[in-house]
Amino acid sequence: MSSVRLFLAMAAMRHWPLFQLDIKNAFLHGDLDEEIYMEQPPGFVAQGECGLVCKLQKSLYGLKQSPRAWFGRFSKVLEQFGMIRCEGDHSVFFRCSSTNRHIYLVVYVDDIVITGNDCEGIKALKHHLFQNFQTKDLGPLRYFLGIEVAQSKSGVAISQRKYALDILEETGLTDCKPVATPMDPNVKLLPNQGEPCSDPGRYRRLVGKLNYLTMTRPDISFPVSIVSQFLNSPCDSHWNAVIRIVKYIKGSPGKGLVFTDKGHTNIIGYSDADWAGDENDRRSTSGYCIFIGGNLISWKSKKQTVVARSSTEAEYRAMAHATCELLWLKHLLQELNFCDIGSMELVCDNQSALHLSSNPVFHERTKHIEVDCHFLREKILSGIIKTSFVNSRDQLADIFTKSLRGPRITYICDKMDAYDVYAPP
Structure with a gap:
């Protein structure tokens, strides 16, 4: 996700608008490079066609070749427009002209974000995609991969407020009392610490959701990495540590990053x-x-x-x-x-x-x-x-290596421009 955050930061630093497109039935647009055959379902025999199979001309949902076939098709369409696929991140495409006009595009499955200073080129790119795919123009970027995006003249703000509120609702902690730190600095988690967790699956699902929340929440990266080490055999103490992270999120569910x-x-x-x-x-x-x-x-x-x-x-x-x-x-x-x-x-x-x-x-x-x-x-x-x-006081990476006190977390988050954009002024 680093390339997505970089993409948004680039737009904020150059005051470029961000646009979003959505492609319907993305995988169905991919041509298969190899011959794939589909056998008849067990027990089904068409009259007079026993033993025949179907040769697939297009990729279908569920096939392991579908993502590769779709991305190959999408790349060819963009290359026809003059876009170049970035070698550092294959999900990023760009086109730079001699007149210092730039177009940048990032794609994740069927969600596309476009930015740049070439307004006419962006319109032509959209038209080119409309001609080749069943595409819907969603206008200015607002929601991408679970990330809420707010654009203004001063910059771009990202957060996962809705995703965080869904976690609170799922765990039944919507009305809980928030805590100042995501992890108790005086507690050290160890394997087999306490009684085994009654529902390990629930523990793993919740940790997975918190791990996805770290895309916009650097302040919980360290505690989430700690509780992720006990996915194999979680105990009650580990579950309590996960619940503490959720209670910390309750204090500022809309906290995210601001790019200026x-x-x-x-x-x-x-x-x-x-x-x-x-x-x-x-x-x-x-x-x-x-x-x-x-x-x-x-x-x-x-x-x-x-x-x-x-x-x-x-x-x-x-x-x-x-x-x-x-x-x-x-x-x-x-x-x-x-x-x-x-x-x-x-x-x-x-x-x-x-x-x-x-x-x-x-x-x-x-x-x-x-x-x-x-x-x-x-x-x-x-x-x-x-x-x-x-100096150790100004070491911002301190928040990624150990559990800190509340004032220290607030100080580092302020230096990182990690704010709750939904908090009252």
């Missing part, structure tokens, strides 16, 4: 790690968040795959993960010809990790670190990445 034009297109990433934060296997948690033009477009909270022997190693691994995301973002923006990309800044609050990323110091203490982590040094030497130190 801040007058620059600088790319900056914040990287952090919580060394040996998991009391069960002593693995560390990596977290990062990426901003472009001051707009948050990508973040992640994930437990590391190995046990770090020091806080420096844990922070260094987190910086390597953030660097991968920065490189993907640079490649995507360069391909889209959106803006000039200079050195990208990577911010960390660990001085030892910063020294390690710039110079091969403490060799005896770090020779056990995998080679793939050291590619960060290469990117720094080439000038693609530049690192800097930030």
Whole structure:
């Protein structure tokens, strides 16, 4: 979903309008590249046609070839119009003219969003799609993949308010008392902690819904990643932790992200790690968040795959993960010809990790670190990445690595432009 948020941020930074189209019976438009045959149903024999089968000329719903056939057909139609499929994200298409006119399109199954500064080109693109597909023009973008979008002259705001309210209604917590934090900082969840959950399926479904809610709610990414580790055998303590997240959502169901034009297109990433934060296997948690033009477009909270022997190693691994995301973002923006990309800044609050990323110091203490982590040094030497130190208080990635107190969560959310646009002024 990072590319969708980037798409919306690009439109907000350039004050471009966003339009939405919907294609009916999308899969039925795809031509099959291989011969697929459909056998007669068991017990059914047409008179005089025993043993005959049907050769499919078009893809049908339910076939495993349908999504690939549909996307192939859709790509050919866009290429006929002059659009280019982005290699960094195959769901994004673009067309840039010599007169600095741009058209960008993102598609997910049968939902299409278009933006750009070429108004006549966008009208021609819509007409081209109308001629090839059964398409409905939904006008300005308002609702996409469960995300509510509000456009104005000042920017673009996204949230999942309706989705959050549906979760509250499903769990029966519509009238519950909200809590200030999504997870108790004093509680550490462990496997087999308490009695087994009476309905594991309900636990898994609710965690899955919360995981989808993190598309616009970076403040719950860390607690959702924690409760997702117990899907196999949840217990009562894990269920209580999930319910606490829902009660936290009750306090601001309309909280989302706001994208605005801040007058620059600088790319900056914040990287952090919580060394040996998991009391069960002593693995560390990596977290990062990426901003472009001051707009948050990508973040992640994930437990590391190995046990770090020091806080420096844990922070260094987190910086390597953030660097991968920065490189993907640079490649995507360069391909889209959106803006000039200079050195990208990577911010960390660990001085030892910063020294390690710039110079091969403490060799005896770090020779056990995998080679793939050291590619960060290469990117720094080439000038693609530049690192800097930030005080722990201003470390925005802190929210992705540990459970925080209420005031700290509010402070970081304000820095990320994560607001409840439905809250009274």
